[in-house]
Amino acid sequence: MTAVYVLHDNPDWIPAFARAFEAEGVPLREWRLGEGVLDLDAEPPQGVFWSRLSASSHTRGAERAKDAARATLSWLESWGRRVVNGSAVASFEVSKAAQHAALRRAGFDVPRTVAVFGREGLSEAARGFDLPFITKHNQGGKGLGVRRFDDYAAFDAYVESTEFEEPADGITLLQEFLPSAEPFVTRAEFIGGRFAYAVRVDTSAGGFELCPAEACAVPEAGVEPEPLFRVRPEVTADDPLIRGYEELLAQLGIEIAGIEFLTTSTGRTVTYDINTNTNYSPDVEAAIDDPATRRVARFLGGLLAPAPAAV
CATH class of the missing domain: 3.30.1490 (Dna Ligase; domain 1)
Structure with a gap:
């Protein structure tokens, strides 16, 4: 049976996806980047391969993940395997300069x-x-x-x-430095290159580390924290900015991503980050009817080739 293989460098980010894939009946296999041996002359297994290389992998003891991802994804592509967020996207993930250049070229307002x-x-x-x-x-x-x-x-x-x-x-x-008109930024999520939902990310505390994953949350002892992430239902797929993002992702070959932007105190709408290793806030996922993790499972499951008919 073919499966979806998730290539990653952080096991803490996998459980939410594992639950979603199981619920959707899509087989999921983990492939740890930077470990083991890769036989470049061997044929890869059948299936769909989803790269979740993280730009911050080196901070979690996975210093080899970046180069391992490039080698592994190039190998998979050479065999014609279906790769989601492939080798070109992996290089894009680890370079904010490349992201800035792509956004600027596409006509988006970007920070100097x-x-x-x-x-x-x-x-x-x-x-x-x-x-x-x-x-x-x-x-x-x-x-x-x-x-x-x-x-x-x-x-x-x-x-x-x-x-x-x-x-x-x-x-x-x-x-x-771009002061926002209100103390939040917006993260728009895309699955299969299409808009899923937008999230309001509270920045009133003044921090810059805004990881939405459940594994990133560190609440104070005895304190029930206010959600940092909330759905912005007023941001829709019909928004010209969102349509522009979809066009850019299609040009770059990015199929699963989160794009962050803010509105400044002077009225600029500035796009400053493309994250191809997107995670989803459990607060947001619990508040919507169709969670993004389940959408990811359905999207990737739909890419699996059907099993051959019995003779």
């Missing part, structure tokens, strides 16, 4: 951004930004390297200190 290779040149490049500005890692995820600076001297001291966060690929991004 400069990529600096290594530490040298960071202080000089920062002078090209008004205060405040932010930093982030090019190979990001979970808020890696994201800091706000309100003073050039403080930034200079940070760059020269032992507190400086070295990016995995040596590329630090400097970016204009």
Whole structure:
């Protein structure tokens, strides 16, 4: 029997999908990136292969996941296997510079951004930004390297200190700080290249690590936290911005993703992130009739070739 193989680097993110796939009757198999042996001359198993490479894999002891994903996905594609979010998308996932370039080329409003290779040149490049500005890692995820600076001297001291966060690929991004009109950003989810729903992500606490997965939630002892993620039902598939995102994803060959944007205090609608390793908030999933995890299972299950008829 063929199956859907999920290529991943974080087992903590799999249980929600495993439950959804079981409920939909779709066989799911795990494939850990960066482990074991890959026989490049052997034929892969039959099935559909879904890449969930995470840009932050190196922070969880999976330093080899990025290169393993590139090698494995290229091997699968060479055998003609159906791959969802394949080798080109894996390279896109680990480069915010590539995401920025694709968004800008497609005509979306993006934050002014400069990529600096290594530490040298960071202080000089920062002078090209008004205060405040932010930093982030090019190979990001979970808020890696994201800091706000309100003073050039403080930034200079940070760059020269032992507190400086070295990016995995040596590329630090400097970016204009965009105050939002209201304390939230929006994450639009897409499955099979089509809009699923939009989520309001509360940013009133001022943090930058906005992972929606259940495994990311760390509530205070004895405190029932307010949901950080809520559905935005007013954002629909007919919204021109959403239609534009669907067109972009089709051009890039991205089939499952979350795209984040915000409305600034000056009225700009700015798109700043494409996450091809999307997770779903359990609060949101529980509040809707057709959870995204179940939609993913149905989409990938529908790609499985039917079993051959008995002779």
